[in-house]
Every structure is written in C-alpha cells, then in structure tokens.
Amino acid sequence: MGVSRLRRRWTRRVLSAAAVLAVAAQATGCRKGPSPSGLGDPDRGARLVDVEACGSCHVIPGHAVGSGLAGPPLAGFARRTIIAGLLPNRPGDLVLWLQRPQAVAPGNGMPDMGLTPQQARDIAAYLYTLR
Amino acid sequence: MTDAAKVRLRWSLLTLAAVALIGALVAAALFFGGFDTAADYPWPQPISWAIHRTMTNSVKVRARAVAAPERFTPAEVEAGFRLYDSHCAMCHGGPGLGRQPWTAGLEPTPPYLVEAARRWSRSEMFLIVHDGVRMTAMPAWRGRFSPGQTWDVVAFLQALPDLTARDYARMRALAGPSPAGEPRGGGAVPSQASSPPR
Numbered sequence: 001m002g003v004s005r006l007r008r009r010w011t012r013r014v015l016s017a018a019a020v021l022a023v024a025a026q027a028t029g030c031r032k033g034p035s036p037s038g039l040g041d042p043d044r045g046a047r048l049v050d051v052e053a054c055g056s057c058h059v060i061p062g063h064a065v066g067s068g069l070a071g072p073p074l075a076g077f078a079r080r081t082i083i084a085g086l087l088p089n090r091p092g093d094l095v096l097w098l099q100r101p102q103a104v105a106p107g108n109g110m111p112d113m114g115l116t117p118q119q120a121r122d123i124a125a126y127l128y129t130l131r
Numbered sequence: 132m133t134d135a136a137k138v139r140l141r142w143s144l145l146t147l148a149a150v151a152l153i154g155a156l157v158a159a160a161l162f163f164g165g166f167d168t169a170a171d172y173p174w175p176q177p178i179s180w181a182i183h184r185t186m187t188n189s190v191k192v193r194a195r196a197v198a199a200p201e202r203f204t205p206a207e208v209e210a211g212f213r214l215y216d217s218h219c220a221m222c223h224g225g226p227g228l229g230r231q232p233w234t235a236g237l238e239p240t241p242p243y244l245v246e247a248a249r250r251w252s253r254s255e256m257f258l259i260v261h262d263g264v265r266m267t268a269m270p271a272w273r274g275r276f277s278p279g280q281t282w283d284v285v286a287f288l289q290a291l292p293d294l295t296a297r298d299y300a301r302m303r304a305l306a307g308p309s310p311a312g313e314p315r316g317g318g319a320v321p322s323q324a325s326s327p328p329r
Binding site: 053069 | 171226228230232241243245249295296
C-alpha cells in the first residue's frame with residue numbers, strides 16, 4: 001500500500017470524525033463564547049436552567065425533565081416583547097427580573113432564586129437563544 | 132481451519148474482549164477512582180431521563196397499595212403547611228418562595244412542588260414523602276413523620292396549586308415563629324408579600 005494512499009485514508013477518517021463531532025455539537029446545542037448581546041455565557045445559562053429547577057414551572061425546549069405549566073413556556077423567548085406582562089423584554093430588564101422577580105412584581109409566583117448577577121446574565125443569554 | 136471454526140473463533144474472541152472491557156471499566160471505577168462520585172455534575176440527558184422514568188414507574192406501581200383519604204380538612208392542610216414550611220420548603224421552595232441556595236449543589240435538583248398535585252396522585256405523593264427517593268437527596272420521612280403527619284403534608288401539597296405567594300406568606304405569619312430547633316425553610320419571604328393584604 002502506497003504512502004499517499006495511506007495518508008488519503010487517514011485524512012478521510014479525520015475529516016469524517018470532525019464532521020461527526022460538528023454535527024454532534026450542533027445537535028447538543030454547543031455554543032461557544034458570549035452571546036451577541038454581550039450578556040453572559042448561554043452554555044452556562046442552559047446548565048443553570050437545570051440546576052435552578054426552572055423546568056418545575058416552565059416548559060423549556062430541550063430540557064425534558066420538569067416541563068411545568070405554572071409559568072409561561074419559554075420557547076421563542078427571544079421574540080417575546082414583554083416579560084411577566086410588566087417589563088419590556090430588554091436584556092437589562094430581563095436580568096433584573098431573573099434576579100429579583102418579587103421586587104418587580106410583589107406576590108407573583110416566581111421566587112427570588114438568589115441568583116448572582118453573573119448567573120442572571122448567563123440565563124438571560126441562554127433565553128435569548130430561544131427564537 | 133474451516134469457515135465455521137473461523138466464525139466460532141472470531142465470536143469467542145469478541146466475547147472475551149467484551150468481558151475484558153467490562154472488567155476493566157468496573158476495576159477502573161472500583162479500585163482506580165475512575166468514576167467521579169461528585170454530587171453535582173449532570174448526568175447525560177438519556178441517563179437522567181432513564182432515572183426519572185424508573186423512579187416515576189416505581190412510585191406509580193407501589194402507590195397502588197396505598198389507600199388515600201377521600202378528602203382533607205382545613206386543619207390537615209394547616210398542619211401540613213407547618214411541616215412543609217419547616218422540613219420541605221428549604222429544598223422545594225414554595226409559591227414566590229425560593230429554595231436555599233445550596234440546593235443548586237444537588238443532582239438531580241429538587242423540584243418546586245407547585246404543580247406536584249397535578250402530576251402525582253395523593254397515594255403517590257404519600258409514598259414519595261414516606262419512602263424518599265433513592266440516589267437523590269430526598270430522604271424517607273417515615274422515621275420523622277407519622278403516617279398521619281405524612282398525609283397532612285399530602286393535604287398541603289394538594290392545596291398548593293391554589294395558593295398564591297401572598298397566601299403562603301400569610302400562612303407563615305399566622306403560624307408564628309418556627310418551633311425551637313426547627314429550621315425555617317426556603318429563602319426569605321419577600322417583605323412586600325408578607326405585609327397584610329390591603
């Protein structure tokens with residue numbers, strides 16, 4: 001077997017492995033770096049959505065366990081115009097809402113979860129990936 | 132060597148390799164620290180799905196043997212609220228009430244129970260509280276609560292979907308300070324919510 005043929009074969013293998021990885025990364029929703037809005041890390045936000053049990057009250061695309069209906073479904077969140085029927089859906093207002101929902105709308109069902117500002121920015125970045 | 136003998140040889144070698152691989156994985160986990168027992172890293176989604184299904188069906192099958200009361204009295208709901216607020220709210224929160232921040236270190240994370248009564252029957256909720264859930268942070272409460280007290284908790288969970296954040300705060304105010312030695316569950320009730328209704 002010639003060297004060039006061996007090399008071609010290995011090149012093909014590496015390329016197909018890379019293609020498989022790329023498809024897998026796409027499928028698992030792997031995103032790198034901060035979101036376009038410069039809010040936070042959407043990957044960390046996606047993880048926080050699980051950790052903070054958001055699925056107890058919200059249907060969230062791609063988050064199977066939970067899928068509660070106490071709060072609104074979060075699909076298409078990036079296209080929503082108003083948060084909680086009160087605030088315009090802008091990054092700053094969303095971060096405020098995530099951190100202190102009881103200060104924004106006292107007595108509403110969404111608890112203050114004790115998120116740090118960075119955590120709130122990460123979750124906001126994730127929510128803005130839901131188009 | 133005949134073709135049949137070749138096929139047999141190939142299969143026995145494959146079987147041997149599979150057994151060796153499984154043995155190596157088990158040994159890696161048992162003796163060489165190959166399995167990370169940290170509490171908070173997430174399972175891959177198929178595994179967390181499988182665990183959740185297993186738990187759901189285990190509860191559903193076993194709860195068939197549990198006979199639930201026909202209805203609950205307001206006194207039972209009230210008693211259940213006291214137990215819930217002092218023993219459950221720290222991990223499960225409440226309407227408008229966050230969990231303790233350290234719950235973020237648990238995997239699976241304890242859910243909010245606002246909708247629990249829509250997903251589980253009374254018997255199933257009784258069983259989950261009474262027996263706990265293996266491989267989660269949910270303890271079996273049978274050693275702490277009598278069956279009657281466990282039904283009180285179920286009575287409260289049954290009433291939970293109808294409670295607003297203000298209702299919960301009001302129940303807290305009416306219940307007075309928490310009994311000595313009992314930890315107060317959940318985070319702080321927001322001050323606005325705990326003020327008397329206008």
